[in-house]
Amino acid sequence: MEEVSGAQLIAESLRAQDIEYMFGVVGIPVTEVAVAAQAAGMKYIGMRNEQAACYAASAVGYLTGRPGVCLVVSGPGFLHALGGMANANMNCWPLIVIGGSSDRNQETMGAFQEFPQVEAGRLYNKLSVRPSSLEVIPAVIEKAVRTSIYGRPGSCYIDIPGDFVNLQVNRSSVKYVGCCPPPPISTAEHSAVSEAASIIAHATQPLLIIGKGAAYSHAENNIRKLVDLCGLPFLPTPMAKGVVPDNHPNCVAAARSTALQHADVIILLGARLNWILHFGLPPRFRQDVKVIQVDICAEELGNNVRPAAILLGDINAVTKQLLEEFSKKPFKYPSNSEWWKRLKEKITNNEERSKGLALQKSLPMNYYTVFHHIRELIPKDCILVSEGANTMDIGRTMLPNYHPRQRLDAGTFGTMGVGLGFAIAAALVAKDRTPEKRVICVEGDSAFGFSGMEVETVCRYNLPIVIIVVNNNGIYTGLDADTWKEMLKYGDPVTRVPPVSLLPNAHYEQIMSAFGGKGYLVNTPEELGNALKASVADKQAPSLINVMIDPQSDRKKQEFPWLTRSNL
Numbered sequence: 001m002e003e004v005s006g007a008q009l010i011a012e013s014l015r016a017q018d019i020e021y022m023f024g025v026v027g028i029p030v031t032e033v034a035v036a037a038q039a040a041g042m043k044y045i046g047m048r049n050e051q052a053a054c055y056a057a058s059a060v061g062y063l064t065g066r067p068g069v070c071l072v073v074s075g076p077g078f079l080h081a082l083g084g085m086a087n088a089n090m091n092c093w094p095l096i097v098i099g100g101s102s103d104r105n106q107e108t109m110g111a112f113q114e115f116p117q118v119e120a121g122r123l124y125n126k127l128s129v130r131p132s133s134l135e136v137i138p139a140v141i142e143k144a145v146r147t148s149i150y151g152r153p154g155s156c157y158i159d160i161p162g163d164f165v166n167l168q169v170n171r172s173s174v175k176y177v178g179c180c181p182p183p184p185i186s187t188a189e190h191s192a193v194s195e196a197a198s199i200i201a202h203a204t205q206p207l208l209i210i211g212k213g214a215a216y217s218h219a220e221n222n223i224r225k226l227v228d229l230c231g232l233p234f235l236p237t238p239m240a241k242g243v244v245p246d247n248h249p250n251c252v253a254a255a256r257s258t259a260l261q262h263a264d265v266i267i268l269l270g271a272r273l274n275w276i277l278h279f280g281l282p283p284r285f286r287q288d289v290k291v292i293q294v295d296i297c298a299e300e301l302g303n304n305v306r307p308a309a310i311l312l313g314d315i316n317a318v319t320k321q322l323l324e325e326f327s328k329k330p331f332k333y334p335s336n337s338e339w340w341k342r343l344k345e346k347i348t349n350n351e352e353r354s355k356g357l358a359l360q361k362s363l364p365m366n367y368y369t370v371f372h373h374i375r376e377l378i379p380k381d382c383i384l385v386s387e388g389a390n391t392m393d394i395g396r397t398m399l400p401n402y403h404p405r406q407r408l409d410a411g412t413f414g415t416m417g418v419g420l421g422f423a424i425a426a427a428l429v430a431k432d433r434t435p436e437k438r439v440i441c442v443e444g445d446s447a448f449g450f451s452g453m454e455v456e457t458v459c460r461y462n463l464p465i466v467i468i469v470v471n472n473n474g475i476y477t478g479l480d481a482d483t484w485k486e487m488l489k490y491g492d493p494v495t496r497v498p499p500v501s502l503l504p505n506a507h508y509e510q511i512m513s514a515f516g517g518k519g520y521l522v523n524t525p526e527e528l529g530n531a532l533k534a535s536v537a538d539k540q541a542p543s544l545i546n547v548m549i550d551p552q553s554d555r556k557k558q559e560f561p562w563l564t565r566s567n568l
Contacts, residue, residue, distance in 0.1 A: 011036035024071030029162030054084020055421030061094035075113025203265035213270020242401030255346035371398035388444025417450030512544035
């Protein structure tokens with residue numbers, strides 16, 4: 001009669017649920033779980049911080065549709081992962097977190113790293129559970145995976161007592177379960193589809209808003225058909241960029257504020273009327289705007305604005321229903337309308353303003369000059385990871401996406417520190433599925449600091465990620481070296497250094513060099529071009545390009561900026 005350990009059961013059960021990737025930081029009591037995972041055929045990636053590990057695991061869930069796993073130790077390790085759990089839930093990405101905990105016979109005794117993890121996990125997860133015995137571990141893991149991907153995706157936590165890890169049980173007593181199938185696909189009521197189509201057909205200033213829920217549901221082909229069939233202007237939210245290519249003639253991202261403020265009918269495809277879309281309220285939206293809301297989550301429907309039409313269901317399936325409705329009752333929004341004329345004028349004006357900034361020759365460089373050169377040299381099919389304040393904001397407008405699920409950023413939760421975890425996850429998934437794709441990670445210097453030691457992880461696994469640190473010596477703005485030195489003459493740095501300032505001219509590229517990757521320090525467009533060409537050409541090793549820019553560089557003046565400092 002074969003005996004099996006708790007660690008083996010956990011690993012085998014995850015693999016049985018078609019889980020491929022596990023990220024974590026090992027220690028008491030979970031090291032054996034990581035070893036067992038590798039023995040079961042899973043890929044284990046040891047990270048330098050549980051928070052980054054959790055971000056990476058959640059990004060795998062978004063990119064593949066099957067959750068990644070984050071493995072953490074008890075107490076502090078669990079707590080470090082809470083940020084990743086919350087971020088996954090806010091972004092609606094599937095994630096499984098497995099945390100070791102105190103031995104059962106030491107509970108309430110002040111055990112090593114004892115903490116009420118199941119109770120704490122309930123605030124951050126769709127499911128927070130501890131198996132009652134080794135025999136039910138496969139069933140608990142199947143339920144966690146199913147819960148993470150069914151309905152609105154999100155995070156699930158499984159608590160494993162320390163004494164479970166090496167405890168043995170007879171295989172014949174284990175309650176094995178089969179692999180949980182993909183989520184069932186739901187469609188909207190036919191009457192709601194007909195009503196929505198009628199509202200769209202009678203719109204004078206329509207706007208289609210594409211959210212990352214549409215990217216997650218792989219709705220790109222049907223949404224592209226809908227845009228082309230009906231001639232609708234569309235606006236992607238940041239991580240929905242590429243669902244329809246940014247260079248499509250109907251993309252109005254460069255006239256975002258005008259489009260939102262004056263549209264009389266808005267179709268929301270997997271996007272939420274939260275802070276990113278100004279809650280759908282005046283003055284950013286018309287008071288009388290009609291909203292057609294398409295979402296997989298019933299509880300989301302009607303948040304902040306009562307919809308004129310509600311379509312509950314899978315984004316891809318509902319978009320197909322709309323296409324079928326318009327095939328029966330054809331509709332094409334006129335390309336010569338006053339609305340299109342107004343949007344195109346705004347697009348031209350905004351693009352000219354950005355172009356003027358991008359072509360400035362002055363040194364130090366500004367953001368727009370840097371992004372202009374990045375845009376010209378990176379592969380069009382690369383996966384872009386972006387985080388920071390100005391760096392992410394300006395990069396969203398300057399760096400186009402042409403394919404779905406190829407932009408990862410701070411997301412719904414506005415989380416800083418996600419960059420390198422996301423980049424590592426994207427590089428691993430690309431390596432296994434599309435090895436020709438490059439991962440380009442564009443970070444502000446402050447954002448890079450949250451998870452900079454993950455550069456060692458990148459080098460350890462030899463992931464050919466190109467990291468670009470846009471270095472302005474601070475958060476939003478910084479100080480140049482001369483001003484910094486002069487300021488220090490007048491007192492202690494803790495009372496003199498502005499809270500937004502970081503050390504001027506920090507050599508972040510040397511962190512990459514220290515671990516065996518390639519580091520570049522650049523100050524001019526020519527140096528940036530040479531470093532980028534060399535980094536993109538080298539498909540075997542990671543690189544970090546430290547781009548020094550004007551510490552006072554800022555985004556161009558806008559009537560309605562995408563993000564404000566109060567948002568971050």
